[in-house]
Amino acid sequence: MGEDLSYLLEPQNPDQRCGFVAIVGRPNMGKSTLMNHILGQKLSITSKKPQTTRHQIMGIKTEGDLQVVYVDTPGLHKDEGKKALNRYMNKAASDALRHVDLVVFMVDRTAWTEEDQLVLEKVQNARCPVVLVVNKIDSLKDKQELLPHLQELSAKMDFAEIMPMSATDGHNVEQLEKVIASHMPNSVHHFPEDQVTDKSSRFMAAELVREKLMRNLGDEVPYGTTVEIEEFKYDEQKKLTTISALILVERDGQKRIVIGEKGSRLKTIGRDARLDMERAFESKIMLNLWVKVRRGWADDDRALRSLGYNDGD
Template sequence: MDVEGDSLIRAGNIVIIGRPNVGKSTLLNRLLGQKLSITADKPQTTRHRILGVLDRPDGQIALLDTPGIHRLAGRRALNQSLNRAALSGLSEADVIWFVVIAGQWDDEDDFILETLRREKKPVVLIVNKIDRLSDRRRLLPYLDNLKNLYPFTEIVPISALKGDNEKRLVEVSLCHLPSVQEKPYDPEYLTDRNLRFITAEFIREKIMRSLGEEVPYATAVTIDNFEEQSGLTRIAATIWVERKGQKAIVIGQKGERLKAIGSRARHSLENLLGTQVFLELWVKVRPGWQNDARFLQKLEMEEPRWPKN
């Protein structure tokens, strides 16, 4: 007898939230087994919301990586747009993944928790970077403290970078997703973002990683040309900065820094695309782009997410 419900699977939306630098994008990439979201040892690396679909025999999770949330977003249009991007996914989430760093809890975490309280949705607290703890015995009292803060659905310690316990995270989260008859996405479907977008992001990652503290936040990347011909992809991109001095920094002495950024970017793009890549980079000054709503739109910062296919 075919009992109704026998073939049900779990599927739904999970939004990954947390302050900058806790490892949200690293976690998304690890779970998808592919680099989709750029990472760096700097806050504000992730500027856009990125959807990745995790497909399993018994379910499907649409995972939304978000920019880190800032308590003091300030007046800059860019910062406000980052907070909006991070928070607007919450309303359609079935489960929220709230990521913190093992052994740490600060004001920004409190601020996020207050926001989550209002959502009244299952919150799985992810305690990341457990590989960095010098003494694992300290983890237990820390986890006990967290339990008193909020009725988290689960608390799961993981290492997104080294890979530890992330399978359990998926298991415990699946059972809080709606039961459905069919997978919402084709099993081959990986992301809502197109190659041009991911290409611009990969270039921005190399800039983030190559420059010091100040300039990376003042840069944006647009793709001017993207052409695939047998075994070769020709890409032309512009790196936008806010001031002349920043342009000089990005280019470096005798163009050395720009060359290094270009060759690192080309290398990871060749991995991503599976073709040879010919990459041309230009650096241009656009004063005040972080406050220019139309330019931000061009960078796709305001686009609504959770697309249904």
């Protein structure tokens, strides 16, 4: 008889709980802000522009016997037929609903749009409880409007909970975490205690550059840009990380806008990204940026896969 290895299948700690939580909603709902607030650090990039988040990004919070794995998703939107990138983002958001223990569905104050309805139809098919978070209540001028709106929302679906909240200032976030914890199943932890994301440092570096593009450019240009990390190298002796990033745009005019007059805008983007990278990677950073035109990258499935936009991301 062989050695009995069944003990390996048994939980090491029967009190441990671990579960997955998808944070979903239409674009610009504060999903990334919420996850960053819960984790106490920046993992998902943020800007005031919709569709800043393009990938599923996992954030892991472990406290004692409880591990919660948050999945930040791109905003679900109606432009599904527009470009391959739009289809990719909608698929990434929809896929996140398949294998989670809880869904946090975020909406904006007293607004309800067609895109909120689209998200509602997706979450109604989720095989787990759904918590509705009514975000940005800090900027609601007339608080009297909130109660009747919450009653309207409660009629749309049998939500596990409806919570008014402000992800920016943290109002009710702690209460939300308690609700989330109550839905987490008994399970061994899936990740080491000190791990906070499933993403690589290269991915995080690319995202930080893209965040600065979103924040420093006008309305249209950021959607035609993406970032590819060509070099990520740490010099132990100098305690210096060298990062070379290629900013891809779709047209020559966009390239001129990203670079700015005498390189001024690119310099600002590089400085802001470098400072964030030094905080994120706890290292001195040498950041080199280049801008290159790659026509039609956002509507080319093959180009998207080569840039890391793939189903498994």
